[in-house]
Amino acid sequence: MKAINVGLLGIGTVGGGTFTVLKRNAEEITRRAGRPIEISIVADRNLDLARQVTGGACKVTDDAFAVVSDPNVDIVVELIGGYGVAKDLVMKAIENGKHVVTANKALLATHGNEIFAAAQKKGVIVAFEAAVAGGIPIIKALREGLSANRIEWVAGIINGTTNFILSEMRDKGLSFADVLKEAQRLGYAEADPTFDVEGVDAAHKLTIMSAIAFGIPMSFDKAHVEGITKLDAIDIKYAEQLGYRIKLLGVTKRTPEGVELRVHPTLIPEKRLIANVEGAMNAVLVKGDAVGATLYYGKGAGAEPTASAVIADLVDVTRLHTSDPEHRVPHLAFQPDAVVDLPILPLAEVQTAYYLRLRVEDKPGVLADITRILADQSISIDAMIQKEPGEGEVQTDIILLTHQTREKNVDAAIAKIEALAAVQGQVTRLRLEELQ
Amino acid sequence: MKAINVGLLGIGTVGGGTFTVLKRNAEEITRRAGRPIEISIVADRNLDLARQVTGGACKVTDDAFAVVSDPNVDIVVELIGGYGVAKDLVMKAIENGKHVVTANKALLATHGNEIFAAAQKKGVIVAFEAAVAGGIPIIKALREGLSANRIEWVAGIINGTTNFILSEMRDKGLSFADVLKEAQRLGYAEADPTFDVEGVDAAHKLTIMSAIAFGIPMSFDKAHVEGITKLDAIDIKYAEQLGYRIKLLGVTKRTPEGVELRVHPTLIPEKRLIANVEGAMNAVLVKGDAVGATLYYGKGAGAEPTASAVIADLVDVTRLHTSDPEHRVPHLAFQPDAVVDLPILPLAEVQTAYYLRLRVEDKPGVLADITRILADQSISIDAMIQKEPGEGEVQTDIILLTHQTREKNVDAAIAKIEALAAVQGQVTRLRLEELQ
Structure with a gap:
């Protein structure tokens, strides 16, 4: 069966890994995808590097825009990174009706809405398994x-x-x-x-x-x-x-x-x-x-683990690109008209548990003051360590774990605790998740 | 958009879970799949149970063969289990051009080759995420x-x-x-x-x-x-x-x-x-x-975790059933003409590491005899514990970990070790995997 042609933008660590793995596992991948997946052209600013990695197996160019306009290219793989030229290239590839595979988390997290809308309109796939947690699918x-x-x-x-x-x-x-x-x-x-x-x-x-x-x-x-x-x-x-x-x-x-x-x-x-x-x-x-x-x-990173995700996307696109766009997996998992703009909670409203560390003078009443402040903010204590002062020291560490509470209550409690005369410096605050 | 119709065979633990989760998450699942997924008919020998679980939301019958022939059913979900009637039902469903989702590992492991060949010929999907490790995809x-x-x-x-x-x-x-x-x-x-x-x-x-x-x-x-x-x-x-x-x-x-x-x-x-x-x-x-x-x-088991996998398959089939069969994920991951009948190694030829436990008389020369036998079989020792005999005992346990070796070498060594006069009873043998 006719090969599907890939244009690769960027032959750095992940680009090189993608080239290597596609070549090494060509037979295995073709057995899965049903047709060969071949890199037909590579663009990189460093032409020498591109020539060295590809060893004459495909065309090389320093003009990435020529790749996204190349009529022979079915899928563009963007491995340049960043929000600048990478964005222009991805948008241009979509405009030209190319499917896109990218590992660019920064680009998707900041401009994903615009990119997916353009892809949706054009009926092309933008796949991004490699953008999160490398080789883990x-x-x-x-x-x-x-x-x-x-x-x-x-x-x-x-x-x-x-x-x-x-x-x-x-x-x-x-x-x-x-x-x-x-x-x-x-x-x-x-x-x-x-x-x-x-x-x-x-x-x-x-x-x-x-x-x-x-x-x-x-x-x-x-x-x-x-x-x-x-x-x-x-x-x-x-x-x-x-x-x-x-x-x-x-x-x-x-x-x-x-x-x-x-x-x-x-x-x-x-x-x-x-x-x-x-x-x-x-x-x-x-x-x-x-x-x-x-x-x-x-x-979660590295040449071949990330290439593993890039190539899995290439196999998916190879399989799905002939199906009608309505029956593909939606970019954001939900159908475009079913994406809902839920509010993102400000941190002050988040509820979680907390770890607090305080440096206090080792004298009577300090702990009573602290626990009173916490109780006033409806913060209940789950565990506590009070260290004995070191040899010759008059100060000691108190470590508290709280039950679930709201961040703004903790903010308020910390402000009051830091104002106590017996408390030295700032309170260290970390968040705690049970993950069950 | 028009709902896709599911015929459910078996309303036991997993069937009940599938019914419950499909109903509870109907909105979420429709937002993903692009169209509603509805159970239109349930077959179970226990009609009372079927009526109770479905609460009048769909037809119920005790004739599973009526479901796999029902012209309104797009996908048959087989949750009966076993190799008997379940096989007949799955084969009949395929013959009738229905896509099949099954959690039946026993059926697939023993008759999968026949089932997938029939499905391939008929151009239908047999999906089986729920057959392995429950809800884990x-x-x-x-x-x-x-x-x-x-x-x-x-x-x-x-x-x-x-x-x-x-x-x-x-x-x-x-x-x-x-x-x-x-x-x-x-x-x-x-x-x-x-x-x-x-x-x-x-x-x-x-x-x-x-x-x-x-x-x-x-x-x-x-x-x-x-x-x-x-x-x-x-x-x-x-x-x-x-x-x-x-x-x-x-x-x-x-x-x-x-x-x-x-x-x-x-x-x-x-x-x-x-x-x-x-x-x-x-x-x-x-x-x-x-x-x-x-x-x-x-x-890996339970009503809702297994239902999670069954329904994920239903969403996949809903998406993919309109695409041409050549561009779907192949049943066995590789294209049917690329499946290769590699030999399965007999256990005697397997190479791994071993844990051996022996009960021996606590006297000079025993360990030398044992290690000589192992060396003769080219088995090298990675770690060893020799326990001190218990109070008043003249026997003790020796525990050995070996490096990688072939099972048949271990078989031969164990036979010789068990023949030693100072070794009591049988040698306990377990296998050890580094998993790196």
């Missing part, structure tokens, strides 16, 4: 595998760099800054790690999962995004003493008042499988009303 | 999500009853027989638990996964099937001392000489996530050449 699970369910929440470790750093901080008792340096040396963190360590990358991925879980538009601008740069190693230690691990979690939850959409360091009971996801691995936990909690685990 | 992951990969192996905890029993044996230090009684009392095990505890149910599911992972026909009759009835609590304890958990694992692996297809109690390093899957939960680990190891975890 979580988009397919959410959009198709769990389609019977009213999805209640999704919680994921969806950034390998930060999970590696947190694992190392716990294992070795080191500070964030020290581990970051080590991670950069090993290639687990970029020279400018901001997108990873400040939670932006995780928030892009979470935004996409939230949209397809609940049938809402991409709402990245309303996400609460908090990274791990301010996380203190002492809190990892105290959390462990209480039976918890700290992970950078993306959480999106449906509530009667709106959708929660938040990325932040989170305490998770150590007995949960997801609490034991270590190193650069990713995992996503999905709670559906019928199926209960299901977990998806694997490599 | 593992069939979709294997057939579609990982389609870029040459799959190397699949290993799964795919029987909740046995995993519950093993978890309890470990937690409470009880024997198999005692825990089985408790499991039966709690409803986790059936009155006749043979299919579960002897590994047959797991082998049915493994057979299906093996076929779609490697593109081979269903080969249940060649599977090695070993349950947990002979597992001694002492081996769970010794395994734990060596850093392992014992799980009933279904393992299928591609090797140069053929495909391994085996179900047996297996030692797994306790650090692996899958070693920590407790109670009645299921989990499947899939190793692909590009993606690496990915894990899928969730409830």
Whole structure:
């Protein structure tokens, strides 16, 4: 059967991996897809690199716009990244009636609504399994595998760099800054790690999962995004003493008042499988009303794991591109006219449990003052540690775990607690999820 | 848009769950599928039960053959189970041009080749997500999500009853027989638990996964099937001392000489996530050449988790039934003309690592004899425990872990070891998988 022709934009890590895996597993993939999938043209600014990777197996060009207009190209794979030229290329490809496969979470989280609307109008597919959690087929699970369910929440470790750093901080008792340096040396963190360590990358991925879980538009601008740069190693230690691990979690939850959409360091009971996801691995936990909690685990980044998702999309498009657009899987899991613009809850209205750490003078009445403030805000305490003061010290740490309460109540309580004369400095606040 | 009509065969646990979830999530499912999915007729021998569950919402009959011939029925859902009348009904439904959704692993593992050939000829879909690991979308992951990969192996905890029993044996230090009684009392095990505890149910599911992972026909009759009835609590304890958990694992692996297809109690390093899957939960680990190891975890049984998979198939069929059969996902993941009948390896040729427990007289030279026998069979030792004899005893336990070797070498070594005068009774042999 005639091959389907792919135009590849960008031959960096993932592009190179895609080229390699398509070639190595060509026979296996053809046996599945029913026809060969071939990269017929590659565009990259670095022509030498493109020639070297492809080894003369296909045309190379430095003009990406020529690829998205090439009449021989059936599917455009966009692996350039970012919101700039990548957006123009994707929009142009759609305009030219090409199907698009992309790994670009930043682009979809910020411009997905516009892109999917254009694709819908043109009757083409925009597939994006590789945009979230690398090789784990979580988009397919959410959009198709769990389609019977009213999805209640999704919680994921969806950034390998930060999970590696947190694992190392716990294992070795080191500070964030020290581990970051080590991670950069090993290639687990970029020279400018901001997108990873400040939670932006995780928030892009979470935004996409939230949209397809609940049938809402991409709402990245309303996400609460908090990274791990301010996380203190002492809190990892105290959390462990209480039976918890700290992970950078993306959480999106449906509530009667709106959708929660938040990325932040989170305490998770150590007995949960997801609490034991270590190193650069990713995992996503999905709670559906019928199926209960299901977990998806694997490599969230890297050349071949990401290529695995890109090529799975290519196989899907190869199968589906002849079917009428009305009978394909909708981009956002729900039919376009059934997408509902639910409100995203401001953080102050979010309800969860909390970990609070305070430095206090070791004298009578302090704990009574603190617990009174919490009670006044209707915050009930689930567990508490009060450390004995160190040798020669007059101050000590108090660690509190609360039951579920509203963030704004905690804000108010923390302001009052910090105003107490016996409390030193700021209260450390982390959120806690039971994930059941 | 016009509803798609479902004829439901069997309104027991899963049938009832399917009816309930379809009704409760009707709006959500229609938003995804693009049109309503409605059960128009239910067949069950127990008409009273059928009337009670459906509450007059659809027709009920005790004639299942009337349903598979009903011109108003687009999709037949078979939830009767077994190989008898269920097979006749599925074949008749296909003959009548109906698409079929089934949760019947026994039927597919034993008659799948015939059923899929008939469906292929007739151009209808036979979908079976619910047949393996309940609500976990593992069939979709294997057939579609990982389609870029040459799959190397699949290993799964795919029987909740046995995993519950093993978890309890470990937690409470009880024997198999005692825990089985408790499991039966709690409803986790059936009155006749043979299919579960002897590994047959797991082998049915493994057979299906093996076929779609490697593109081979269903080969249940060649599977090695070993349950947990002979597992001694002492081996769970010794395994734990060596850093392992014992799980009933279904393992299928591609090797140069053929495909391994085996179900047996297996030692797994306790650090692996899958070693920590407790109670009645299921989990499947899939190793692909590009993606690496990915894990899928969730409830493997129960009314609503299984219904979740049945309904996901209904949504898929609703979407795909208008597309030409050549562009659908092939039943066995690979195009029918690309299914290859690879040989299934006899157990004697399987290579894995082993756990051996021996009862020996505590006297000089015994260990030398044993290690000499192992060396003669080219079996190298990875770890060993020799217990001190108990107070007043002259015998003691030796526990050995071997490196990878061939089963027939272990068979030969065990025969020679058991012939030693200082070795009492039989050698206990369990298999060990690193799962990396």
